Amino acid sequence: MLTERWTVPELGPSFGRLTDPPASGAPTPLALAYDDIRLDLVSGIFDLAGAAREFAGSGDREGAMASLGRVGWLGLWERAVGASAARLGEAANARLHDAAAESRFPTRRLRPLVMTPDDVRSTAARLGSGGAPFVAALDELEEAVHAASGARGDERMDEWRAALEAAARRLESAWLALAAMASVEEQHWSDQADRIRAWRRPTWPIWLVSAVVALAAAYAGLVVGGYLPVQPVLRPLTEFWWSRF
Numbered sequence: 001m002l003t004e005r006w007t008v009p010e011l012g013p014s015f016g017r018l019t020d021p022p023a024s025g026a027p028t029p030l031a032l033a034y035d036d037i038r039l040d041l042v043s044g045i046f047d048l049a050g051a052a053r054e055f056a057g058s059g060d061r062e063g064a065m066a067s068l069g070r071v072g073w074l075g076l077w078e079r080a081v082g083a084s085a086a087r088l089g090e091a092a093n094a095r096l097h098d099a100a101a102e103s104r105f106p107t108r109r110l111r112p113l114v115m116t117p118d119d120v121r122s123t124a125a126r127l128g129s130g131g132a133p134f135v136a137a138l139d140e141l142e143e144a145v146h147a148a149s150g151a152r153g154d155e156r157m158d159e160w161r162a163a164l165e166a167a168a169r170r171l172e173s174a175w176l177a178l179a180a181m182a183s184v185e186e187q188h189w190s191d192q193a194d195r196i197r198a199w200r201r202p203t204w205p206i207w208l209v210s211a212v213v214a215l216a217a218a219y220a221g222l223v224v225g226g227y228l229p230v231q232p233v234l235r236p237l238t239e240f241w242w243s244r245f
Helices: 012-019 036-058 061-069 070-103 107-113 119-148 157-198 204-224 233-243
Strands: none
Touching: 012 036, 012 157, 036 061, 036 157, 036 233, 061 070, 061 119, 070 107, 070 119, 107 157, 119 157
């Protein structure tokens, strides 16, 4: 039987800046915002906490701890990382295509530069790399769940509550690391787009063809004018010219 002391803690204060309203600060290099993804992540955790409170209210301690267990937290985090990487990939490719259209960058050269699904997955791995302390906190939460499951009364409940709050704090740090890495990734693709936009079609082939044509015309003129010996390939042109003039 659950005692009154055994309750699901309020996680909002532990989330820190994760619960802040959408920011209106300086734009990112690709003019992206991830606030909706961040708030969806927090809302998902709150939903898990709400379900846990319902289980706790009905006396189901195991169900309450399972609702806020490692699987739920990690699933929401991975979904947020994947959504952030997908948004970044779409924006990067759009910027690259716009830059290529502006500078008339060859399509065959643009194709290997755009982000592929594999690139998006690699980006997601980099965005989520700052979440290692959060994942470690989830491992500790899982240990606390196992310990609390075998305890009687309120034994080890404080440890479980502390593990929950620690996971929430680590989630804030993980998201801040994701946002910082996203800015780095955006800058990379913004620079790539700037290089494509600054590209100019090389003019040396035009000058080379012009020079060849000019030299050929000059040589033909000298031959036809009688200043140089007539080559067999030019004899018909020379005879035609002399017969007319």
